Amino acid sequence: MERAVVGQGAHIAAGSDAEAVARWLAEYRGSPKTLAAYRREAERLLLWLGERDMTLAEMRRDHLEAFEAFLADPQPSSRWVGPPRPRRADDWRPFRGPLSPASRRQSLVILQGMFAWLVEAGWVTHNPFRLMRDKRRRLDNRQGGIERYLExxxxxxxxxxxxxxxxxxxxxxxxxxxxxxxxxxxxxxxxxxxxxxxxxxxxxxxxxxxxxxxxxxxxxxxxxxxxxxxxxxxxxxxxxxxxxxxxxxxxxxxxxxxxxxxxxxxxxxxxxxxxxxxxxxxxxxxxxxxxxxxxxxxxxxxxxxxxxxxxxxxxxxxxxxxxxxxxxxxxxxxxxxxxxxxxxxxxxxEAWHRQQSRHGLAERGGTRQGADATRDEPV
The missing domain is CATH 1.10.443.10 (Intergrase catalytic core)
Incomplete structure (x- = not known):
């Protein structure tokens, strides 16, 4: 594969992927918590690409599958996973452990936005996330009901x-x-x-x-x-x-x-x-x-x-x-x-569950189970 030319036609002052990403992150300097979260996800991607000697411009649709699998199981764990440490410490690691499905979705949402910005900035020519057929399901954080709570x-x-x-x-x-x-x-x-x-x-x-x-x-x-x-x-x-x-x-x-x-x-x-x-x-x-x-x-x-x-x-x-x-x-x-x-x-x-409980299996004696068991049989 012919290697992409880094930053050709770019509209930002950057000489590397890291500098281009830093320009994107600077847009969030007014929101320290958001900035920290976005920096973490961008850094994970850049480190992953670095292990493969790839640039952002070389990312394709199939790479997204491999990257998402990596987020779910960062291997080798000795290289990627460790307890909280200062960023400059020798034993610092990018992950505390494998990311949950919700955390992986959030990571992809953030990186999709980063790529969209880099396309507008002329740093890359395409956004691979736009080729994901199930992008809405994978990248939409507005899932069904909340499940992670204590009853x-x-x-x-x-x-x-x-x-x-x-x-x-x-x-x-x-x-x-x-x-x-x-x-x-x-x-x-x-x-x-x-x-x-x-x-x-x-x-x-x-x-x-x-x-x-x-x-x-x-x-x-x-x-x-x-x-x-x-x-x-x-x-x-x-x-x-x-x-x-x-x-x-x-x-x-x-x-x-x-x-x-x-x-x-x-x-x-x-x-x-x-x-x-x-x-x-x-x-x-x-x-x-x-x-x-x-x-x-x-x-x-x-x-x-x-x-x-x-x-x-x-x-x-x-x-x-x-x-x-x-x-x-x-x-x-x-x-x-x-x-x-x-x-x-x-x-x-809860209402749906109550309604569904009206539907049951016939018992051996011929009577029906469920709350609506006395209802007349249809003719």
């Missing part, structure tokens, strides 16, 4: 476990960590924040106006929003502040971190918060199996699969099930599109 009974057990009083003789550190876990999970469940919003939250973001509490948050894309704080969250905040030795209500000018490290003063970052939540899920799964044995295996598996974003999905799903109107649910979620929020509505699934 109400499982959440009820989990919160009950988190809400247990400390054991007799627990150390000051154990008491602090238990109070922090309880607050983190309660905060996530009651207000449906993203993990970055939780780690960035300040005490003064909670403000009382005309007798009502609100949470002021700067979310995805730098958009500011104001979310109603329910009574349980106001009480949870008061209890968390008491565990830190603080007065019951924060002041509007209090810029100290909401979530604290073990010293009770410093904040905690996204990575530490992520690990804290995953560790809690795993600890809860172990406790559940210890308490209930073999019968709790399915629930324990769900807990071990859960990630911090499951808490947001759980919060929004349970709000929808509690009857919160779609417009208010969308405002809490801070979704730009109502059809994104509508994925959390499971009422139609």
């Amino acid at each position: 109400a009974p499982l959440w009820g057990w989990l919160w009950g476990w988190l809400d247990r009083p400390p054991e007799q003789g627990a150390s000051a550190r154990d008491r602090f960590e238990q109070a922090r876990r309880r607050f983190v999970f309660g905060f996530a469940y009651l207000l449906a924040p993203r993990i970055a919003e939780m780690s960035a939250a300040r005490m003064g973001d909670f403000r009382r106006r005309e007798g009502r509490w609100w949470w002021q948050v700067v979310g995805k894309g730098g958009k500011s929003a104001r979310i109603p704080v329910p009574p349980d969250m106001a009480k949870l905040l008061e209890e968390w502040r008491a565990s830190l030795g603080l007065a019951g209500e924060p002041q509007p000018d209090d810029a100290s971190p909401l979530l604290r490290a073990l010293d009770g003063k410093r904040g905690i970052g996204d990575n530490r918060l992520y690990r804290l939540i995953r560790e809690t899920f795993r600890g809860a799964a172990d406790e559940l199996e210890s308490e209930q044995g073999e019968g709790a295996r399915a629930w324990a598996l769900r807990l071990r699969q859960a990630t911090p974003h499951w808490l947001r999905h759980t919060a929004l799903t349970h709000q929808a099930q509690a009857g919160v109107e779609l417009r208010y649910l969308a405002a809490t979620a801070r979704h730009a599109r109502l059809d994104t929020t509508a994925r959390y509505l499971h009422a139609e699934d």
Whole structure:
């Protein structure tokens, strides 16, 4: 195959794929979280191409299949997979592990947008993603219903476990960590924040106006929003502040971190918060199996699969099930599109299931099973 000429006819100042991608990333410098996510996916692709001595301009439709398979199983794992490390560390790796189907879709969505920009910039001549016949299914994140959430009974057990009083003789550190876990999970469940919003939250973001509490948050894309704080969250905040030795209500000018490290003063970052939540899920799964044995295996598996974003999905799903109107649910979620929020509505699934239960097999005695068993046979 004749090697593509890098950047021929380009409308950007770049001398390599890395420089061209850096120009694209610069478009997102106003949104640090988005920039970090896009840089991660672009870097993975560039490293993968580098292993094959290929350029972006040489990517074809069949390469996308190979790349998606690589995202699902980065091999050799010693070369690609490792724990979180500083980017310049010798043992830094691009992956923490294989990507889930949802994460692979998100990666392809990001890279599709990158290629579209590079085509407009004249750096490459075509976008291979446009040749994917099942592109809509593969690249559309607006899938059917949300599945990655904890059902109400499982959440009820989990919160009950988190809400247990400390054991007799627990150390000051154990008491602090238990109070922090309880607050983190309660905060996530009651207000449906993203993990970055939780780690960035300040005490003064909670403000009382005309007798009502609100949470002021700067979310995805730098958009500011104001979310109603329910009574349980106001009480949870008061209890968390008491565990830190603080007065019951924060002041509007209090810029100290909401979530604290073990010293009770410093904040905690996204990575530490992520690990804290995953560790809690795993600890809860172990406790559940210890308490209930073999019968709790399915629930324990769900807990071990859960990630911090499951808490947001759980919060929004349970709000929808509690009857919160779609417009208010969308405002809490801070979704730009109502059809994104509508994925959390499971009422139609339940109604469909009830209707379907009317259809059953005839029993040996000739009678029919199901809720509609007494219905007359059709003539």
